[in-house]
Amino acid sequence: MEAIAVTGEQTLQQGLNEVVMNKVQKMIDGKRVGVEATMERLINEGKIAQDYIAPLGVELKRNDHSPVITFNGEGSLTMNMPDGQFSLHANAIGQLADRMGIPQRYLRTLAGGAEWQIALAATMLNEHSGWTQRSRVLVRTVGTQVRGVLSDSYRRLNSVEILTAFVQEAAQQGAVISDAYMNDTKVWAETILPQPLVIPTAKNGDVVIFAGARFSTSDYGDGAVDMRSFLLNGACLNGMVRESVMKQVHLGSKLPDNLRLSQETYALDTKTTVSAVKDLTSGLFSKDTLMQKAYEIQGASEMEVDLNHELNRLTSNGSLLKSEGSEVQKILMRNDPEDGVQGGATLWKLTQAITAHARELTPERSRELHEISGQLMNRVKITA
Structure with missing residues (x-):
């Protein structure tokens, strides 16, 4: 595989460096209001959230x-x-x-x-x-709305503390928060290093990647505490996440009828999760991790695939809706570098077409497509 240039002005042509970094900075600036709104909503809803242990049946x-x-x-x-x-x-x-x-x-x-x-x-x-x-359940409410009906062994965690720990540790590694989003039941946050990796590939030209990490969690049983490597294509702002490095299920010992008695456990479980999040965030920004992801991109560019066959498979197994498959096919046919799509028919090209279409979808579905494209990268095997 070809050598990989790791950040720094001497590794990029000055013009490319400025264009790509300005585009990414503009994206970050544009997302700032949304990031602040996400954090504010998480804090405010935490103040009016209430848990009940109740018998069902x-x-x-x-x-x-x-x-x-x-x-x-x-x-x-x-x-x-x-x-x-x-x-x-x-x-x-x-x-x-x-x-x-x-x-x-x-x-x-x-x-x-x-x-x-x-x-x-x-x-x-x-x-x-x-x-x-009859069984005991944990009923989680926000105001007068029930958002979750969960196991009475559900581990209650302070998402504000955990997300804050993720963002702070990413900042310690030199990263900035590039996007965040919260719906009624789940929250996501993405962080990236502001300096790019320039990755020469065999069949898809030079790929400019901003590497980072994504965190997500749900207080209502809509997903575990999760952390993944996050990759942002600087040319087109396509996002992609790789396999989970932390998929912590919210299950522990049974909660007491009087939830006040579990406050100590609540604080201890949160503290333990905060510690794990900090360690894993640091690891996701390590040089070894960044180089591994770069080599995976090169490997995906060397792997030729039948694009029509791959799209048919993804729509047949339900990963993509038929309408989404059609839009991805249109992006592939345009073969526009502005979509992160250029060069030969490779696995990397397919992943970028999928994430290019993700830009047009809802924040939730967009992130699902980031995961689908990342799963395709599992085919790449890197040997030491």
Whole structure:
């Protein structure tokens, strides 16, 4: 493989250096408001979040079919608990469906439908609840909305502390936060080193990459604490993430009925996770990691593939929607370096076409495509 130039002005032509770095800096500046809004939302929702331990289902052995938790379908699907009535987020509806053996997609469709469908969703939940063996669940709310119905062994973590630790450790490594996004159930943050790697490839020209790390987590069972290498193509701002280096499931010992008794465990679990995040973040910015990712890009550029066959496979297995596959194919046919797509029909070219299309999608789906393209890179085997 060809030698890789690692950062520094002497490794780049001055013009290319300025153009690419200015483009990336402009992107970072444009994302700043969104990054600040993400952090503010995470903090503010943390202040009004509340946890409850509640019994779901009934004591079948006692022939008692009067569940503590019931559901109402008048106007919208709600959950009735001793602490009050709460609206149900789609994420919580899906979790309830799984617990009660109801097809998740069907129940979520009913809950978001017409009045009769919402009423039917409530009836189904009440009926299933009356014949489901009682179990303790952790109900996580934000204000008057239930966002998650989780195991009573769910490890509660302080996401503000953990995300802050990630950003601070990345800064210690010389990185800057390039983007962040939060929806109702999950938060993501990406960081990059401001100086690029210039990677000469066999069949796809010189690739200018800004390397970094991505962090994500969910307080509502919509994904584990996760960290991955993050790669940003400087020419087109396509993003990609590689395999997870930390996929920490939120499961531990059973929570007590009085959650105040678990505050010490809450603080200790958070402290342990913060420590792991710091160590892993440091590792993701190490020279060895950066060189490994560079060699993987070179390997992907040497791997010729049948692009049509690959796209058919990705749409057939559900990784890409058919409409997404068609758009990726159009990008490949344009063969525009502004999309990060140039040169021969290689695995690297395919990954860049996928991430180029990701720029047009929602923040959630865009990040899913970053992961799909990163999974394709697993085919590249680098020998020491």
